[in-house]
Amino acid sequence: MKKNILVISILIIFNILIYKANAQTLDGTIDNYPYFQTAVKLYSNGYYTEARMLLLTMFYTNGISQPFNIYSRFLVAMSYAKESKIPRAIRNLENLKKDIETEMRTGENFNKYYKIFCEVNYQIAKLYFFEKKIDSFIEAKEYFDSECLFLNKTMKDELNLLEIASLIYEMRWKDALDNLNYQKFSNRQLKNYISSRLVEIQNHRDKSPLFGGILSIIPGLGHIYAGRFNDGLRSFLFNIAFSGLTAYTAIKKEYIFTSIFGLIELVLYTSNIYGGIDAVNQANALYYTKNRDDILKKIPISRIHIISVRKEIGL
Numbered sequence: 001m002k003k004n005i006l007v008i009s010i011l012i013i014f015n016i017l018i019y020k021a022n023a024q025t026l027d028g029t030i031d032n033y034p035y036f037q038t039a040v041k042l043y044s045n046g047y048y049t050e051a052r053m054l055l056l057t058m059f060y061t062n063g064i065s066q067p068f069n070i071y072s073r074f075l076v077a078m079s080y081a082k083e084s085k086i087p088r089a090i091r092n093l094e095n096l097k098k099d100i101e102t103e104m105r106t107g108e109n110f111n112k113y114y115k116i117f118c119e120v121n122y123q124i125a126k127l128y129f130f131e132k133k134i135d136s137f138i139e140a141k142e143y144f145d146s147e148c149l150f151l152n153k154t155m156k157d158e159l160n161l162l163e164i165a166s167l168i169y170e171m172r173w174k175d176a177l178d179n180l181n182y183q184k185f186s187n188r189q190l191k192n193y194i195s196s197r198l199v200e201i202q203n204h205r206d207k208s209p210l211f212g213g214i215l216s217i218i219p220g221l222g223h224i225y226a227g228r229f230n231d232g233l234r235s236f237l238f239n240i241a242f243s244g245l246t247a248y249t250a251i252k253k254e255y256i257f258t259s260i261f262g263l264i265e266l267v268l269y270t271s272n273i274y275g276g277i278d279a280v281n282q283a284n285a286l287y288y289t290k291n292r293d294d295i296l297k298k299i300p301i302s303r304i305h306i307i308s309v310r311k312e313i314g315l
């Protein structure tokens with residue numbers, strides 16, 4: 001803690017010495033600029049909590065005029081995101097988005113805030129994706145597409161890729177393939193790989209749970225049909241063993257043991273049939289889950305980072 005306080009103090013003094021002589025700042029004030037730059041340096045060096053504390057101190061003491069207000073609030077939200085406090089980051093960005101929209105209603109401010117507006121919307125969509133809130137991600141992505149037509153291609157391409165990833169995550173194979181064919185990607189190899197896997201999945205025929213249950217009339221065959229040989233062999237041996245014990249005690253007229261072993265065998269045999277059906281259902285689900293995870297591992301998803309307003313902020 002002492003080390004962090006020392007770092008903040010040194011950076012504040014350094015920035016004041018450098019920038020105090022320069023009275024022209026983004027918003028026409030002198031006092032905020034050095035502290036803002038200090039917060040940016042802290043953020044860029046990974047001191048997210050310290051950067052946020054400094055920015056919030058600026059808010060609650062002197063207040064921050066535009067555009068420091070916008071950029072500072074954006075950095076506060078991104079500092080939460082960097083610390084994996086995603087819900088809090090989203091709340092901050094959503095509130096900031098509304099305020100920027102208000103600023104942009106006047107024509108003179110539209111161009112001034114267009115880049116940060118699109119950056120905020122991009123980050124909102126991406127954070128919803130990381131939270132696996134797919135419906136919210138799709139909604140945010142559609143809003144970005146409609147409002148940010150003339151901006152950084154990197155953001156558009158990444159959100160397009162995330163949209164495909166989200167559809168794959170939800171196992172909406174046809175929608176994912178249609179979206180993939182519609183989008184233009186510079187990485188043809190990745191596109192071809194995803195396309196071939198999606199076609200393969202769509203052409204896949206599930207194993208029949210009913211057939212697995214029928215096969216389980218012979219203990220263990222349903223499990224083997226589902227690809228679980230060891231479980232099938234174990235089920236077969238247990239059923240054979242208790243069937244044999246039931247028959248043996250019946251021949252010996254030890255009817256108490258016959259009843260016990262017969263009841264156990266009835267439970268085992270019934271469980272074997274239901275187990276065969278369940279094993280097939282699990283095998284089908286595992287096929288899709290494994291393929292989904294394999295495809296998602298191949299999709300390059302970048303970490304949380306600022307793209308279009310780095311220069312404006314000073315990163």
